[in-house]
Amino acid sequence: MDWRSHVLIGAVLGLGVFVLLGEDVFALVMLTAFSGLSALAPDLDHDSSKGRQWLDVAFVGLAFMTVYGSACGAGICLPAIRNIGSMVVTFLAMAGVYFLFFRFLKPRHRGITHTFAACFAFAVLLYFMTGKMLALAGLVGYASHLIADNELKLL
Numbered sequence: 001m002d003w004r005s006h007v008l009i010g011a012v013l014g015l016g017v018f019v020l021l022g023e024d025v026f027a028l029v030m031l032t033a034f035s036g037l038s039a040l041a042p043d044l045d046h047d048s049s050k051g052r053q054w055l056d057v058a059f060v061g062l063a064f065m066t067v068y069g070s071a072c073g074a075g076i077c078l079p080a081i082r083n084i085g086s087m088v089v090t091f092l093a094m095a096g097v098y099f100l101f102f103r104f105l106k107p108r109h110r111g112i113t114h115t116f117a118a119c120f121a122f123a124v125l126l127y128f129m130t131g132k133m134l135a136l137a138g139l140v141g142y143a144s145h146l147i148a149d150n151e152l153k154l155l
Contacts, residue, residue, distance in 0.1 A: 001148055001149060003040060003043070003049065003050035003051065005148065006040060006144070006145050006148060007036040007037065007039055008036070009039060009144045009145075009148050010036045010037075010038060010039025010140065010142075010145065011032050011033065011035055011036030011039075011141075013035065013140050013141070013144045014031060014034070014035020014036065014141060014144075015032045015035075017035075017136070017137075017140050018031045018137070023133075027133070031133060031136075034134055034137040034138065034141065035137040035138070035140045035141035035144070037051075037141065038137060038138040038139075038140070038141025038142050039141040039142065039144050039145045039148075040054070040141075040145070041113075041122055041138070041141070041142050041145070042113045042118070042119075042142060042145045042149075042151075043109075043113070043145070044113060045109050045110075045111065045112075045113045046109045114149065114153065115146075115151075115153045115154060115155050116143070116146065116152075116153065116154050117154060117155050118142075119143050119146060120139070122139070122142050123135045123138050123139035123142070126138040126139075
């Protein structure tokens with residue numbers, strides 16, 4: 001199945017779940033989109049997957065926003081010069097871990113990333129990073145990929 005089909009299936013299932021939960025229109029759009037994008041997560045173990053290509057580019061921005069947000073809190077600020085050094089080190093550490101993982105520890109395609117254990121681990125990680133609604137959207141999208149690929153493995 002191609003990446004477009006996975007995104008579409010993940011988004012449609014996410015839309016159904018969040019309509020049933022009675023989310024407002026803005027949340028419905030955001031959570032549906034996140035479900036669709038999360039449907040690409042199981043193929044991150046494949047170098048030429050669309051999700052992996054997007055994540056390689058987006059991770060740099062995500063790492064910067066995470067580091068900047070943790071240094072500045074919720075508001076917009078210009079951190080003091082003393083904080084910039086620690087921000088750079090944290091950013092480089094996050095980027096380094098990401099790229100080292102995909103360079104040396106990358107699992108085989110349709111291996112561990114195509115299991116329900118990885119699906120639940122993805123949802124738990126999202127829960128601690130973002131909260132329950134994005135975790136649910138991620139769970140729905142990820143699980144939709146496994147179901148569409150007929151990869152119904154626990155481990």
